[in-house]
Amino acid sequence: MSERTEVGSLGEFGLIEHLTKNIEFHNASTLQGVGDDAAVIDHFGKQTVLSTDLLLEGVHFDLSYTPLQHLGYKTVAVNVSDIYAMNATPTQILLSIGFSNRFSVEALDEFYEGVYAACARYGVDLVGGDTTSSQKGFVISCTAIGEVAPDQYVKRTGAQKGDLLCVSGDLGAAYLGLLLLEREKRIWMENPQIQPDLEGEKYIVGRLLKPEARKDIIEFFAGAGIRPTSMIDISDGLSSELLHLCKGSGVGAMLYEEKLPIHDDTRAAAFKFNSEATACALSGGEDYELLFTIRQDDFEKLGNVNDITVIGYITDAEAGVQLYSKGGNKYPVTAQGWNHMGNA
């Protein structure tokens, strides 16, 4: 950012034109995008799926170590993740931002560069939004729209006793990435001469700053003919999401500690932070992996996909939600997910 253009020099409508002039549409259903009172979307016998997120500076992200481009990418990824978690395909997004006068046009361009990169990655069209000044800080609101064949969406309420409990990818890395960046920030604030030590931590930092939504898993389901009986995305931590899923479905679950997928770099980072890798996998937030259940009959359809792990099975509600530890003991699973309200 060698130049700095004041947002006021463009005006609100000039700014919107500037930020949206390179929009490309990926969906035939997008009839009308930015530039009128509302966007218009056509449907071809599909059902519409909608999700929205509100992200506030200082609560959900820290711009002192979050590049704006990554923040833009993550905003979209996190939102479409909710659409995938319904077994649906995201098609459009609406994006609103509020920002103080400390943001230049160049800074907003960086943010939108990430937004557009994610739109291209996930095949969604940016069709509307709102821009406004804020008194302080950066405010982001993103709404994702998706489509699904009638009644093919997957809720978090359909898990049945005997179903296999599965998770995509690996868990706990984003939380350790956050611990690392918070530590480096504290060190840097105390002593600005010391450069951040991120050597060998690329994986966990990347998982926090640039998560990917699991488009590939939904596509795999479609190809393999699998329809999960229930599904939820992991934003607040495995424990918290599993409890939601079990409560919603009126079931219990048995989770195996030794089955939890944890990346080697996550284990190494947990060790450095004197944390238990298992605890990070259970309670760390922002992994954006998919937690889902399938009928036992569908097990063979999983085939050799090594990015899906069976981590347990569904039980009666009376059995509760339990963790079977490596040591052979059973512990009740409790919600320790990131609870933004807790910071209120």
Next chain:
Amino acid sequence: MSERTEVGSLGEFGLIEHLTKNIEFHNASTLQGVGDDAAVIDHFGKQTVLSTDLLLEGVHFDLSYTPLQHLGYKTVAVNVSDIYAMNATPTQILLSIGFSNRFSVEALDEFYEGVYAACARYGVDLVGGDTTSSQKGFVISCTAIGEVAPDQYVKRTGAQKGDLLCVSGDLGAAYLGLLLLEREKRIWMENPQIQPDLEGEKYIVGRLLKPEARKDIIEFFAGAGIRPTSMIDISDGLSSELLHLCKGSGVGAMLYEEKLPIHDDTRAAAFKFNSEATACALSGGEDYELLFTIRQDDFEKLGNVNDITVIGYITDAEAGVQLYSKGGNKYPVTAQGWNHMGNA
């Protein structure tokens, strides 16, 4: 508000359950609402219309004189107004809020009371959202979803030379309501003993604090067989919106000062504030009336609806956008609308 329940005592998920436990659905198309990763909406050969707004405390509203219940109502009204401005029917909304720990559960209940009242008024279903803590202030993001028969939506780009320029309701009152409340706030801050003097100002204050979206106008169009050639809702002021409409449609317009619909209370308030009522009608924001154009052939269909006023006609682009004053002079119309970016 005699009681105060801390939000933290409910937790995030308890709060969502609390705020959404009385949700009623008004639309058969609402298949799945709050409580999963995303909402699901069915379609019956309709096209979907989407709009979103981001409202920030201190920029868009001042809680020192805005009752939370009215703010909730207005949030929904303002958002569905954009859907009506597409000649579409709003069906669902998504609502996200961020709030600091100065807000109690009772305060949020008041806000949602207004939200649900507006949902019932406009027949829309609240189907999702996000709640989060904020470091400071109240943040609101609302997305409205509507439906329209294929290709029956009305953009701001279809006005043609010779079309009649029309507006619903009356203009300028909300702006004067704001001037009044800001003045009373200043007086009160300087001298808290002096009670606000809102005698006889109910109309202009009501127009600011509790605007209605013009559902009735869209229903009238459907009944009368009128399809406007272009339409936009007036949130930033008549001048600003008319310039958008003319730019979008590639036309000019002639606007008659003597035709501008202005309420008697608005004129009286303008006089008290040493303002020109015409200037308030042209530049005051937040009226949320509909500005639209119709073909001359449709004039008779307007019949005796006394809440629609023909205020001018569409001209060639070369003629520009002009105001024909009561004194018989022509002035170019310039944008003086509320430009939130200008305050950045």
